[in-house]
Amino acid sequence: MGYENIRVETRGKVGLITLDRPSALNALNSALIDELNTALSGFETDERIGCTVITGSEKAFAAGADIKEMGSLDYMEAYLSDFITSWEQVSRTRKPVIAAVAGYALGGGCELAMMCDFIIAADTAKFGQPEITLGVMPGAGGTQRLTRFVGKSKAMDMCLTGRMMEAEEAERCGLVSRVVPADELLEEALKAAEKIADFSLPIAMMTKESVNRAYETTMSEGIRFERRVFHSMFATEDQKEGMSAFAEKRKPQFNNK
Numbered sequence: 581m582g583y584e585n586i587r588v589e590t591r592g593k594v595g596l597i598t599l600d601r602p603s604a605l606n607a608l609n610s611a612l613i614d615e616l617n618t619a620l621s622g623f624e625t626d627e628r629i630g631c632t633v634i635t636g637s638e639k640a641f642a643a644g645a646d647i648k649e650m651g652s653l654d655y656m657e658a659y660l661s662d663f664i665t666s667w668e669q670v671s672r673t674r675k676p677v678i679a680a681v682a683g684y685a686l687g688g689g690c691e692l693a694m695m696c697d698f699i700i701a702a703d704t705a706k707f708g709q710p711e712i713t714l715g716v717m718p719g720a721g722g723t724q725r726l727t728r729f730v731g732k733s734k735a736m737d738m739c740l741t742g743r744m745m746e747a748e749e750a751e752r753c754g755l756v757s758r759v760v761p762a763d764e765l766l767e768e769a770l771k772a773a774e775k776i777a778d779f780s781l782p783i784a785m786m787t788k789e790s791v792n793r794a795y796e797t798t799m800s801e802g803i804r805f806e807r808r809v810f811h812s813m814f815a816t817e818d819q820k821e822g823m824s825a826f827a828e829k830r831k832p833q834f835n836n837k
């Protein structure tokens with residue numbers, strides 16, 4: 581497929597998707613979302629890929645949903661097309677996905693970053709849910725995911741005032757896993773992704789599923805789920821390889837089995 585709004589590359593075992601609508605600060609229109617979903621599906625089924633990085637430009641990860649495209653939508657179009665639901669594909673990927681965020685991550689851009697498994701932010705990153713300034717509220721999971729990341733008080737502050745949060749505050753409150761200098765962002769994100777992709781893919785996928793379960797169930801159910809999945813790992817060749825390699829003081833060679 582020819583992409584017009586994103587760039588898609590592979591770097592060894594890592595899939596790299598760069599949002600690329602510079603004239604609109606990577607505003608997320610339906611064409612971009614379709615392309616993103618196609619690229620993500622491609623990496624999901626590509627056996628060589630173990631992790632994906634989604635990034636944007638120096639100025640913007642994404643400045644939100646495309647306001648010019650969305651502005652004239654009416655209720656029935658939004659309802660019948662189930663507007664936004666197709667954006668959720670990144671949250672349904674089974675392989676790990678990292679967001680590498682520099683500049684603006686606003687509205688749907690912040691929500692897209694939060695759908696990834698973790699966010700590495702440049703020191704220039706600015707997060708926000710400014711939808712209230714446009715007469716709407718977050719519609720791609722912002723009221724739910726942001727609240728789980730940063731707690732009720734800060735999520736209310738962000739969603740009700742529409743203010744932006746700098747990278748340092750985002751790290752302090754748990755929205756991002758680490759902040760790095762802007763000129764090292766991609767390198768750091770790719771390094772993290774390569775590290776993940778070098779581990780056993782099924783074990784990484786099960787780990788991701790188990791961490792995500794923490795957001796969807798009670799503690800006792802989550803612990804039970806973790807224990808069942810953990811037990812199942814002893815049926816894998818990669819568990820035998822990982823533990824043998826440790827005992828033999830060598831680097832493990834995982835075969836995703």
Ligand SMILES: CC(C)=CC(=O)SCCNC(=O)CCNC(=O)[C@H](O)C(C)(C)COP(=O)(O)OP(=O)(O)OC[C@H]1O[C@@H](n2cnc3c(N)ncnc32)[C@H](O)[C@@H]1OP(=O)(O)O
Binds near residue numbers: 647648710718720
């Ligand atoms: C997911 C759901 C349901 C909702 C949403 O996401 S709603 C959108 C939330 N995002 C926003 O409200 C941010 C809108 N953008 C801005 O406030 C500013 O662009 C900025 C603060 C991010 C940057 O300001 P700056 O002065 O540096 O740049 P601009 O001249 O304003 O922008 C450059 C260029 O990009 C176009 N742009 C920016 N954001 C969007 C957007 N979200 N949708 C469509 N177009 C956008 C902007 O209009 C301008 O284009 P022109 O040069 O053609 O005017």
